[in-house]
Amino acid sequence: MKKFDIPTQYRSNFIKEFKAKRKAEDPRKKDFSPTSVKFLRIEMLYARHFGFCYGVENAIEISYKAIQENKGKNIFLLSQMIHNPHVNQDLQDLGVRFILDTYGNQITPWSKVTKNDVVIIPAFGTTIEIEQRLEKMGLDIQKYNTTCPFVEKVWKTSKKLGQQDYTIIIHGKHKHEETRATFSHSSAYSASVVIKDIKEAKVLAEIMRGKRPSDDFHALFKGRYSEGFNPREDLNRIGVVNQTTMLATETAEIAEFFKQTIIEQHGSEDYKTYFADTRDTLCYATNDNQKSTLELLKQQADIAIVVGGYNSSNTTHLVELCEEQFNTFFISSATDILSANRIQHFDIHEKKTKITEQYFPDKKHPRVIMTSGASCPDSVMQEVTDKILSLHDF
Ligand code: SF4
Known part of the structure; x- marks a missing residue:
């Protein structure tokens, strides 16, 4: 993969070293088990993949x-x-x-x-x-266009589906910049609608099958469908794409759900006429980070620390996964660790920051899960590591 020239302030020698070791041992990325680093008292379990994509x-x-x-x-x-x-x-x-x-x-x-x-x-x-x-306005928009090629790939998939006369169902967060961009690009080629989860997929399926009035579509998906969308006609042939950073399991569930809905309507022989059986459009980083997090869930650990921006979609999904298994703290930097006993962290459900007391396990050899989102510099992860060690590892 191409190497980029980014400011050294975002790098961490400590993290670079163990990432490089794992890469050398497993160049084809088959082993998603965490990297264990033992300090004086604490063992940190770093996800196989985390940080800048x-x-x-x-x-x-x-x-x-x-x-x-x-x-x-x-x-x-x-x-x-x-x-x-x-x-x-x-x-x-x-x-x-x-x-x-x-x-x-x-x-x-x-x-x-x-x-x-x-x-x-x-x-x-x-x-x-x-x-x-x-x-x-006369501006050159290509010269410094940083659009990720994996996002452009979703646009290409949407275009292809649109040209084959499929309506595009976008699994994503409709206010997210990437989904707004994908929606705009897919709407240029096909009727398009954004759904956020399986619950909304089920509502859309009821409209598809005439079990709910069309008016429900316009009310429930307001601001999320392309101009002139006619639910009676535009839901006959569908294809699903997604925001590159959604939860892989949820996208798979949604795609499978629509496929089964179409099979129930048209039979398994003919379903491909009505359903574009494409792979999800998650990017490699989302897949790698989520697979690594699923491996983390198999570990015995006392807490999980997830580092990233609070509006970061991919980081939020890592938090969601870690919460299934561990007492999880979503922080944006080392400064959120206020003291040995207090941590400031973001609650993804209530969408607000909170302070938790006595967050760190009171035991001789704690095991701490460590991961971060695709937009978090390794230097920030290093600072978080250093802060935890300075407060607890002696
Ligand atoms: S998370 Fe994926 S789609 Fe987003 S910038 Fe990184 S590689 Fe690109």
């Missing part, structure tokens, strides 16, 4: 190149480049400004952006409407 390193490399090559110019990021507060803050500290927030709300008015400025497209990609707006 291809798309994130690519985006960071391009963004720093844009800064380097355009001294004295206004440099804008269309929105958060990736969902990590440290990386975004570093770019802002270097003078980069955001045009939109993570939900598409305006931060810098369009009137303040001129054709002489530089606009960086984030790793999530953007909508066709915004691409056209920027091009109309």
Whole structure:
């Protein structure tokens, strides 16, 4: 895989060393068991895969190149480049400004952006409407386009399905930048609708089968279907794609559910006429990180620490998995570990930060699960490790 030139502040020699060792021992990534590192008292179990993915390193490399090559110019990021507060803050500290927030709300008015400025497209990609707006303004949107190739692959799959006359069902979070971009690109080729989970898949199936009125579709999926979507006609032939960072098991369940629904309607002989039996469009990093986390769940451990941005979809899913088995704390940096007894962490269900007392196991040889999302620098993971050791490993 391509090697990227990213600032050393995001690297960690300690982590690089054990990742390199695992890679040398298992170059074909067959073994997803964790890496155990024993300190004085504590044993840390690091996921086989965690930290920066291809798309994130690519985006960071391009963004720093844009800064380097355009001294004295206004440099804008269309929105958060990736969902990590440290990386975004570093770019802002270097003078980069955001045009939109993570939900598409305006931060810098369009009137303040001129054709002489530089606009960086984030790793999530953007909508066709915004691409056209920027091009109309005379901006070169390809020069510093950091759209991840794995996101573009989803767009290509959607285009192919659309050209074969399938309606696209997108499994994703409709407010997420990537899903907004995918929805825009797939809507250019086909009727499209975004669903967030299996519950919504079941509702959509009832509408498909005429067990619910069409009006329910327009009410329940408001803001999430393409213009002119006609549930009576547009749900006859369907294909499923997904946001690259969804939970693999959930996407598989949704695709299988729709397949069975179509088989019930049309029989198993003919179902491919009505259902595009494609593989999921999760990216390799999501798959590797989730597989590694599933291996972590087989371990005996006292707590799990997951590090990443609170708005990071892939990190949230790692938390969801770890919670099945461990007392899990989702933190964004070492500063969230407030003291030996107190930790500040994000509750993904209540969507707010909390403080928990006595979070660390009071035992002689605690075992701690450690992992992070695809947008979290290894240097942040190293800082978290150091903080835990400084407070507990003596
Ligand atoms: S998580 Fe996957 S799709 Fe997203 S930037 Fe990384 S490699 Fe690309």
